[in-house]
Amino acid sequence: MITSPIDLKLPKAENVTVSEDTLSVDLSDGRTILVPLGWFPRLLYASPAERNNWRFIGMGHGIHWEDIDEDISVEGLLLGKPSAESQSSFDKWLKQRPSNINCK
Numbered sequence: 001m002i003t004s005p006i007d008l009k010l011p012k013a014e015n016v017t018v019s020e021d022t023l024s025v026d027l028s029d030g031r032t033i034l035v036p037l038g039w040f041p042r043l044l045y046a047s048p049a050e051r052n053n054w055r056f057i058g059m060g061h062g063i064h065w066e067d068i069d070e071d072i073s074v075e076g077l078l079l080g081k082p083s084a085e086s087q088s089s090f091d092k093w094l095k096q097r098p099s100n101i102n103c104k
Contacts, residue, residue, distance in 0.1 A: 012060030013074050018051040025077060039082035041090050042068045
């Protein structure tokens, strides 16, 4: 039997929208991925301004939020993977945030 490797081409992110409870990512293949913001606690606890301050990384294969140090890959979204950050790491991040940030 002859086998050949599968060459999968992942779509790229083309637009990102973050609401109070949902992350929405428009992909280059026409799909839109919607995931609950609870999958990414840093986004959930971010202010609206922080949520809207994103940029593409890896030529659209990921999204980065500078203000909250969050990176999310298109591949992870397609695979249904929520944040893998430990609770202790998240708690430490949350404690160091300024108290005047208007978030969740």
